Amino acid sequence: MNLREQLSEYVRACFTGAWIESHEHQEAIAEIAQLCRDEGWVMTHWDIECGFQAEGQGSQESAAGDPLTAVRAAGAMASPDQTSLLVLQNFHRFVGSAEVIQALSRQIVAGKQTRTILIVLAPITQIPPELEKMFVVLEHALPDRQQILEIARGIATEPGELPEDPALQQILDAAAGLTRVEAENAFSLSLVRQQQVTADTIWGLKSQSLLKGGLVSLHRGTQDFDGLGGMAALKAFTRRVLRQPSRDNPRKRARGVLLLSPPGCGKSAFCKALGKEVGRPVLILDVGSLMGSLVGLSEERTRQALRIIxxxxxxxxxxxxxxxxxxxxxxxxxxxxxxxxxxxxxxWLNDHESDVFVVCTANDVSKLPPEFARSERFDGVFFLDLPSREEKDRIWAIYRDLYEIDSDQSRPDDAHWTGAEVKSCCRLAALLDLPLAQAAENVVPVAVTAAESIEGLRAWASGRCLSASQPGIFQHKSEAPKSRRRVSRDPSAN
Incomplete structure (x- = not known):
């Protein structure tokens, strides 16, 4: 249900206070004005710079700069046989005043008799406690795929400027979450740079937009699964669930995976490569950046980040x-x-219907509450063990090629090494211009420094997690403790 339909219902039901959260005020005002024309209602909007402006008339400077006068003037707009709407633009800046709060409260109550509707148009929802029960909150939705396509066709009017499927679908995916103005700017910039609309330019602008908010960041890497050794079962599982043709049905969408492993086994690298493999952007949610110093700010930033996602x-x-x-x-x-x-x-993990695939990584499962990994929050919980011999050979080949190391060089003893340690050895060999065997002297495996915790992690995952390396449940056979040396009690035998 779009903004016009929602607002029409509430106005007909005589809800005299409405708070519309929107980042596109001109679009929202245009939609409200069209609704008023269709229904025969009277609309006036006010902002601090231009004052009152009735639909189809010029601005009136008398009330400019005085929000209290703007609220009080709503009563004078009442008509016995018409519904009147007063749109207060960016009025969240003034609702902290006690006088404005009292005036809003009085007008919302009086509006029931005169059918005068107060509409606050603001980019955030910031309602004082005194008015919380008096306002209904509506959200002005961002443009959907069809609207974005119409914007693109309005910008790219020459032949060849707007590609056909499947490139067109990638462009629409890239533009999802942009406002109408942002989409127009992105399409125009793409035409200037490359003479056609491309997804890469849109992703670049989108990344800048996310950086301004500081809640989530966007990763657009070049490495896919070919540059990642091992994890065959995990790769096959995620590739299959994300390439299903039923993505338009919310009930059949993939939800995500939880990855558990010792440090350095490739959890983060897998997630970043997954986006490239399936053609999706990778959004990195840093929970620490959501923390705020004011009461309630952290929770609000969390809700905002989830809406962005x-x-x-x-x-x-x-x-x-x-x-x-x-x-x-x-x-x-x-x-x-x-x-x-x-x-x-x-x-959100349990209820969201958006086409978002969540990948959470963890090194210590004991700190996670049991309800976190229950069914329907994730499609699977995978354990990434230290790479096997075959997987390690593949990892060596990848990093030898990446750091241009001679394939004739002998490899060091890599027992109990993770993929990160193989990469570190190759990087140090290239950096210090040393043979791999000498570079390995600077590498201390995490399986040595944290042997007890890794063994405990394996024991917990055994029978509880899916294996990332091969299909099925992960099984770990712990080594039997070494028996103590037997000493004969017969002195002559010692």
Whole structure:
């Protein structure tokens, strides 16, 4: 249901206070004006610069700069046989005043008798407690794929400027989540740069837009699964669920995976390569950046970040080291902020219908509550063990080629090495101009420094997680403890 349909229902039901959250005020005002023309209602809008402006008339400077007068003037607009709408643009800047709060409260109550509707148009929802029960909150949705396509066709009017499918679908995917003005700017810039509309230019502008918000960041890498050794079962699973043709049906969309492993086994690299492999952007959600200093700010920033993620669909969302991201989930020391943020994230994981594939990584499962990994929040929980001999050979080949290391060089003893340690050895060999065997002297495997914790992680994952390397459940056979040396009690035998 679009903004016009929602607002029409509430006005007919005589809801005299409406708060519309929108980043496209001119588009919202145009939609409200069209609704008023269709219904025979009277519309006036006010902003602090131009004052009152009735539909089809010029501005009236008398009330400019005085929000209190603007609210009080709503009563004078009442007509016994007509419905009147007063749109207050960017009025969230003034609702902190006690006088304005009282005037709004009085006018909303009086509007029931005169059918005078107050509409606050603002980019955020920031309603004082005194007015919370008096306003209904509406959201002005961003343009959908069909509207974006119409914008693109309006910009790219010459033959060849707008490609056909499947490139056109990639452009629409890239433009998802942009406002109408942002989409127009992106398409125009793409035409200037490349003489046709391309997805790469749109992604570049989109990345800048996300950086301004600071809530999520966008990763557009060049590495796909060919540059990632091992994890055959995990690759096959994610590739299959994300390439299903039923993505338009919300009930058949993939939800995500939880990856558990010792450090350095390629969880983060897999997530970034997944986006390139399936043609989706990778959104990196840093939970620490959502924290705010004011009461309620962290929760609001979390909701805002999740709305951005939904608007960016289809996408892959990466939350790295999730057990550290929600470290205060038990509420100790932070007044329960982390618990509330975690609760919102769990609800979103379970209920969201957007085409978003979530990849969470963790090194220590003991810090995660059991409800986090339950069914229907993730499609699977995978354990990434240290690479096998075959996987390690593939990883060596990838990084030898990447760092231009002679294939004739002998490899060092890489028992218990992770993929990150293989990469480190190759990088140091290239950096220091040393043979691999000498470069390996600077590498201390995590399986040595954290042997006990890794063994505990394997023991927990055995029988509980899917294996990332081969189909089926991960099974780990722990080594039997070495028996103590037997000493004969017969002195003559010793």
């Amino acid at each position: 939904d608007a960016m669909a289809p996408a892959v969302v990466m939350i790295d080291e999730v057990e550290k991201a929600f470290a205060g989930v038990n509420g100790i020391g932070d007044s329960g902020v982390a618990s509330r943020m975690f609760g919102m994230f769990l609800s």
